[in-house]
Amino acid sequence: MTFIRALRCCMASAAAFTVLILLTTQFRAVRAYSPWQDDPYDAVISATELLVPALALALAIRAWVRPGSAELLRGARVVLTAVAATAVTCWASVAVGAHADMRGWRQLLLIAGLAVVTLSAVPLALALRHAGPAARGHTDWVEDFLAAVQRLGIPVAWACRVAEALRRHRIIAAILLATAVSGSLASAEAIGDGLGPQPVQAAAFRVVVGVTLLIALLVPLNAYLGLLGRAQGSTEPRRRPPVVRAALYGAAASVPVTIAFRDGIGYLLDYCRLPGADQSAGRGAGGHRRPGHAAGADLQDPQAAPLPDPDRAAARARRAGRRISGRGDRAEGTAAGPARPDRRVRGRAPDPGMDRHQPDGPPRAAARPAT
Template sequence: MSRVQLRALWSALVLAVAFTGFGYVTTQARSLRAVSPWQGDPYDAVVSFTLFLVPALAGVTTVRARLCRGGGPQPEYRVDQLLRAARLGVALVAVTVATDATAAVLRAERELWDGRTAWLIAALLPLAAGAGWCLVLLRRAVRELPPQERRRPGGDWLDDLALLAAPLADLRALSRFLRRHIAAAAAGLSLLAAALVVSGQTAGEGWPGVWLVLVELSVFASGFFAFCLLCDTLLRIAAPARPPGAARATAFAAALAVPVSGGLRAAVWSVVGLPGRVDSPVKLLVLMAGCAVLAGAVTLAAVRKRRTR
């Protein structure tokens, strides 16, 4: 791994740490959250996910990068996949900063602003600059990879998981099992992560009621599942024997539709032309379920139509 590639990975890690600190303070410190322009949906929906996804992605990337210690030559697929993960993490930071900046430009929650709001908005500037700098470094780092090697699947993250665990346990059988059932494993992991997030929120804010808990579980589990499928495709978590099929694309679209429609519930409800507004958890669950079914059906039809051409 070259110096440029190492520098790019370290820069992405530093950005992830800075972003996590910013996200935690601005969402968990009540005095700051109360004057934040992005405290409400749809802006808060983005922050709610990236606050967990960015550090998680940085963590697994850092663990895998341990295989690159010693300065010796590395398989090109490993370097490529590490750089892919870094770029995805930086992209998540950039999207979040853009979302927060949009909330500030549109003066969302303007009646709650005070002197602290200006400092929150100003804190976006170094994050934006850092994300831009990391993207430049990562672009240079990717250019150092041989183009023919980037097109080869090579190994995957599960292979390196077995290598990392080799001194403690033989996980090769587990890696093979996960590779065959990667979608089911992603679903189980997403549900577990969602349960942990909702449990933490309940412990800190009190029991909100069964229906609200179901809403939160649905949103986080679906969002995490969509992200896992995205990572598997972009980062090659489990190198597949063949490209993902219609079922994978349909599952991704349906899962992604749940948090998106939840964050944009007022707009979706208005576009559909339903009377009243989304003023209960039951209505929100029905709305998200309907959007998930519609998104999945449209995606499935589009994939099948493309294959018939």
């Protein structure tokens, strides 16, 4: 009974989590009032918003194929960890007062939804505590998924051969899966919001960040859950030294972490953004932006700082050139002799005909002889 209760609590917590996260990430009108819409909070949500519903679906499929399997408890513990990590991150954004200027009944409603998600994890934690140990089984999750598909009457002979080939190269399988998911998200964003004035660079950026983020998640998940096991009859391959494996994993995981904390890193390095630069690069799952945050969205945002007008910029450049030219003339006059006094009167606009520093104006009028 405790086992069934743990699975039910897991599904309820995952459902509440998915509803809240989808509302606050995929709908512009709701996301605008979300306290956790920016990094680094959004980076954690990007890692868990796909993991929790996908893992809950996999748990349901595996419970149908192998009911009563103790391996299901391992998946429920991962769901609990992801929900708890996301809840702590979102509460941190509320505690520091992120987007407090938008505090109103809409944001308070989102905070109430966060409280519901947080409370939904409490029964799951208690049920898992009394459910007992969770042992690893002899089959992986891919095999159980293919068994479920076969129960529906769909031929899976070719899929079994593909899975057997992927079991021999699990790292390649993880990279292919991460690339497919990241490419799909980038394509959906390109169709929906667009990728800005440089779509190729933007798409490549999202795919690279998405692949590194998913690889950083899939490697420990496969080690704990056994998503894709070794091929049958395969010998133990020559493993790389632990230092090399840790360095490779750290290099992949450092990409999304660096993007999540880019503002703090830039502050430590005394880095200033260029006016109109993209302020939200790397948001979303695997570097994919939410609706309304496409590449160059900050340039289209009416609340963002506008770019300088080209005509005004050219006028400022001309004025700066005149000031520099005037200083040069004064310097030459000091070296050759006393410079002619400037007849400008304070508080009165200078006459273009009497401006000796204006290169394009008429020559200075000759002084009237004294009578």
